[in-house]
Amino acid sequence: MSLIRPFAGLRPVPEHAGDVIAPPYDVLNSEEARDKAQGRPYSFLHISKPEIDLPGDTDPYADSVYARGAENLQNLSDNKVLMREAQPCYYFYQLQMDEHVQMGLVAVASVAEYDRNRIRKHEYTRPDKENDRVRQIDALNAQTGPVFLTYRHNTTIDDLAEAVGQTPPLYDLTADDGVRHVLWRVDDPTDIETITSTFEAMDCLYIADGHHRSAAASRVAEMRAGTGKPAGEANHDYFLSVIFPDNQMMILDYNRVIRDLNGLDQATFLGKLEETFRVETSPGIVKPGRSGEFGMYLGGQWYRLTIDPDRIPEADPVGRLDVSLLQNNLIDPVLGIDDPRRDKRIDFVGGIRGLAELERRVDSGEMQVAFALYPTSLSDLMAVADANEVMPPKSTWFEPKLADGLVSHVLD
Known part of the structure; x- marks a missing residue:
């Protein structure tokens, strides 16, 4: 055959x-x-x-x-x-x-x-x-x-x-x-x-x-x-x-929008992020330029988040993905969403819609915070498949x- x-x-x-x-x-x-x-x-x-x-x-x-x-x-x-x-x-x-x-x-x-x-x-x-x-x-x-x-x-x-x-x-x-x-x-x-x-x-x-x-x-x-x-x-x-x-x-980015801050006020939320990420304000939309960098839209303001390199498990083909880094270091521990497949507080926005769609979802009041991700690479997809592992949900948008x-x- x-x-x-x-x-x-x-x-x-x-x-x-x-x-x-x-x-x-x-x-x-x-x-x-x-x-x-x-x-x-x-x-x-x-x-x-x-x-x-x-x-x-x-x-x-x-x-x-x-x-x-x-x-x-x-x-x-x-x-x-x-x-x-x-x-x-x-x-x-x-x-x-x-x-x-x-x-x-x-x-x-x-x-x-x-x-x-x-x-x-x-x-x-x-x-x-x-x-x-x-x-x-x-x-x-x-x-x-x-x-x-x-x-x-x-x-x-x-x-x-x-x-x-x-x-x-x-x-x-x-x-x-x-x-x-x-x-x-x-x-x-x-x-x-x-x-x-x-x-x-x-x-x-x-x-x-x-x-x-x-x-x-x-x-x-x-x-x-x-x-x-x-x-x-x-x-x-x-x-x-x-x-x-x-x-x-x-492959385009596959971005995340979250309905609430898990009971945190904005200042406390930002403070928790600074334990894991370098957090910088930006005068405009943040489109990540490399792996390990994220855009965040909160309260009408864009931020650039850069994860501490020590938190990137380079030998782990799933754990090193940007979607995993965001999930494991922010969405789960800070926002309390441990199952993004089923939790109704999170939604996903394909990169074809543009980052202005993230602003719209937050500015409308429907969502409270949005995250822009760097696209998953095809080599990373292949590495995950070769290891017989599974990627997190909504990792790729072709x-x-x-x-x-x-x-x-x-x-x-």
Whole structure:
């Protein structure tokens, strides 16, 4: 069984590609998806968020929702909006957001290699979200949301991607958010073999985003074991992936806002911080310039916090992360939030929203203090995964986001 393999993708016919592609299912709530899909009958949101086609009070986890998604997918195929490749192939997929450009490979990755940790993880999954993806994949008989993987860059793949990128693409689309999506098919047998063998020689791949989708794919493969082809050969033994080289990835900061100061007044709170951090006022927004430095917005004032270097456990791949340093030295001991996964006093703000969003959340009175973090590096993510450890929640925010509906993987 190979680490990755080509597949016969289900994708939009070119004239409808712009009508189909949609944001990932998990970046929109049901109301936002309903608004965005209004007047767009071919939008993939009708498949990834099918509750938008049912009464507004419908439970998004109701059986009828998954059934409606399957019906909507079948309708797009029946109406020739979606087409299936005649033969297995790979695709190269380029994303451009402003000046940032990255090109990855669309492939299906081995569930067995995921299960044995050759495709490495760095997050826990939530049972409710994982169950949702299992039911969605099983109902659709397809994986429609790709797992975002990364690898240590390789010149063979780089050179092939560059060569393919000089040829006419299948699609060249700009989404509503301004992100450009370009897709090329790779169907030359020599190129396919080169890609397959080059990845097979790699030690591992890493999940950047999509832990629930990959875990769900593993469960679906287990559910369907023995129902068709020998183990490792069926489509359900692989999961849809887009695989980007590490030197092209962009990780943004993932910031924190806290509802209160745990019963402390502002002066006492600042005094406690000075036991662990160098605290300096700033005339404007503080965007951390390096690891170990944090911005804090409190009472209409920005501060620069620099942690005591002696408190950074350099040999600990999880403990040395900025998200861990802030949690272990401030959010837990001073603000009393020991479980950021469940505590309702903390919220998280992706870096794509900008630091002005932190000011807005505090100035509105909704939150009392905000923290800006330096982005987690991809090398740190890999170190955590290599150590078989788990990162704290909301450690990474990847941009740009992959589109749903560009290519899907059918499990027949």
